[in-house]
Structure formats: C-alpha cells, structure tokens
Amino acid sequence: MLNPPPNPFAEARFLISAAQLSQLxxxxxxxxxxxxxxxxxxxxxxxxxxxxxxxxRVSKTPGRTQLLNFxxxxxxxxxxxxxxxxxxxxxxxxxGWGELIExxxxxxxxxxxxxxxxxxxxxxxxxxxxxxxxxxxxxLPCHLLLTKADKLRPSEQRRTLREVxxxxxxxxxxxxxxxxxxxxxxxxxxxxxxxAQWLN
Ligand code: GDP
Numbered sequence: 001m002l003n004p005p006p007n008p009f010a011e012a013r014f015l016i017s018a019a020q021l022s023q024l025x026x027x028x029x030x031x032x033x034x035x036x037x038x039x040x041x042x043x044x045x046x047x048x049x050x051x052x053x054x055x056x057r058v059s060k061t062p063g064r065t066q067l068l069n070f071x072x073x074x075x076x077x078x079x080x081x082x083x084x085x086x087x088x089x090x091x092x093x094x095x096g097w098g099e100l101i102e103x104x105x106x107x108x109x110x111x112x113x114x115x116x117x118x119x120x121x122x123x124x125x126x127x128x129x130x131x132x133x134x135x136x137x138x139x140l141p142c143h144l145l146l147t148k149a150d151k152l153r154p155s156e157q158r159r160t161l162r163e164v165x166x167x168x169x170x171x172x173x174x175x176x177x178x179x180x181x182x183x184x185x186x187x188x189x190x191x192x193x194x195x196a197q198w199l200n
Contacts, residue, residue, distance in 0.1 A: 004189065008196035009050040011074055014058050017067040021103050024068070027110040030076035030199045035101070035131055036117030038083035041147040044182035045117050046080060049192055056080055066097060068104060076112075076199040079104075085127045105134050112198035113141040115191075120146035120157065120179060123164050124171075132172040143194055144168070144177035150184045 018024050036042040043056035050071075059069045059080045069080040081101055105111065114135050118128055123146055135142050146164065149157050157179050164177045178194070180187035 005193070007051050008075070008192055008199070009073060009078070012050040012052070012055055012071040012078055014055070015070040015072040015077065017058070017069050019067050020100065021107065024104070024108070025070055025077075027108060029110060031079050031108065031111045032076065032113055032115065032195055032198050033079040033081055033104070033111060034115045034117060035081040036083060037085040037119070037125060037127055040083070040117045040119045041182055042080070042083060042117040045115075045145055045147050045180060045191075046078070048182040048185065048188055049195070050078075066100075068100070073199070075196075076110075079111075084131070085125065102134055105138055105140065111140060113143065113195070115143050115145055115195055117145045117147055117180075120149045120152055120160050123160065124167060129171055132168075132175065135175075136172045139174070141198070142172055142175040143191075144175065145180040145187070145191055146177060147180040147182060149179040149186060150181040 016025055034042055034046055043060055046056040047053055055071065059065065066082045068082070071078040071080070081104070082097060084097065116128060116131060118124065123144070132142060144164065146160060152160060161177060161179055168175050168177060178187050178190055180191055
C-alpha cells in the first residue's frame with residue numbers, strides 16, 4: 001500500500017494571540033486564516049488538519065476566544081480567527097469583533113486565503129455570507145470546509161455539496177467547497193492538499 005503524503009501542517013505550533021491590529025506579527029510570511037461560526041467545528045478541523053489533538057485549544061481558553069491566534073509553520077502561518085455568531089454578545093463587542101476581523105482581512109498583505117468552516121447540516125448562514133462578502137471585496141480566495149459531514153447520509157452529503165457549489169458563485173467568485181469530517185477524517189487529505197497550495 002502507498003504511504004499517505006506528508007502532512008504540510010504537522011509542525012504547526014502556537015506563536016502569539018492578537019487583540020488588536022497593532023499586535024499582529026510582522027507580515028513577513030504567507031498566512032492562511034480559518035473562520036467559522038462558533039461551534040461549527042473550526043477547532044476540531046484545525047486540530048485534525050494539523051494532526052494534533054489539542055493545537056487549537058489555546059483559541060478556546062477563556063480570554064482568548066475573541067483574539068486572532070497565530071500558529072507558525074515552516075512555510076508560513078495559520079491564523080485562527082474568533083468564532084462568529086454569538087448572538088447574545090453585547091452590541092459593542094460584536095462591533096469590536098467585526099472591526100478586528102474585517103480590519104485583518106482588509107489590511108493583511110500576506111494573507112493568501114480563507115478557510116471557512118461550516119456545519120454541513122446548515123451551511124451559508126447570514127454570518128457566513130457576510131464573511132464571504134468581505135473576502136470577495138478583498139479578492140481573497142475562500143475554501144469552504146463543510147464539516148461534521150459524518151452527521152449526514154451519503155446522499156445528503158452529495159446534495160449539500162451540490163447546492164453549496166451552485167450557490168457559492170453568487171456570493172464569491174473565487175470560492176470552492178468540499179465535505180469534511182474531523183471525526184472520521186473524510187476530506188482531511190483533500191483539504192490539506194488544497195489549503196497548503198496557498199502557502200507555497
Ligand atoms: P468551534 O467552536 O467551531 O471551534 O467548534 P469545535 O471544534 O469545538 O466543535 C464543536 C462541537 O462539534 C464539539 O462538540 C465537537 O466534538 C463537535 N464536532 C466538531 N467537528 C465534528 C465532526 O466532524 N463530526 C462530529 N460528529 N462532531 C464534530
């Protein structure tokens with residue numbers, strides 16, 4: 001049997017958290033950012049992609065959930081953006097969140113692409129569309145990870161992907177999508193291969 005290809009994200013390690021744009025590390029390496037609704041499965045996806053159980057745990061620790069968390073790789077960086085869609089947050093916090101993320105997406109010259117993690121059972125929520133809109137405005141390529149695919153039957157998985165792929169071009173011209181499961185590992189190799197291109 002063939003050996004699996006080497007994991008391009010295997011050596012990820014936590015670098016720094018940033019609460020404001022002034023705290024970002026120097027923009028001297030290519031970056032790949034991860035965003036998604038809270039609870040969509042972003043931390044699990046990051047851990048699975050990197051082949052590490054607890055890598056994204058730092059992004060979940062109290063006080064860090066609203067920060068941009070940077071992970072260093074030999075070829076660039078992964079950036080875990082704060083989860084969105086916490087409807088109960090006070091208005092000014094939501095605004096602060098939006099400013100930080102929008103500011104990052106708009107000003108980061110070394111940002112090569114955005115991985116958007118969505119629960120395959122309810123993809124393309126209002127917040128997801130807003131993120132795609134921001135990314136489109138910045139001409140930033142996006143790749144959707146439709147995660148928790150294991151919770152859908154194969155026929156539902158295919159239908160979901162088909163529907164998302166049909167709708168995506170209306171919100172973002174340069175976006176692609178795939179099925180993913182942190183639980184079963186389905187789609188993990190495909191996602192690694194696709195996302196690693198952005199850091200080359
Ligand atoms: P985050 O808030 O987006 O970082 O989401 P988490 O990664 O913490 O996941 C939220 C919940 O969904 C947790 O209970 C995870 O165990 C679960 N989860 C995440 N990914 C998957 C998946 O691929 N399949 C299944 N069945 N559950 C998942």
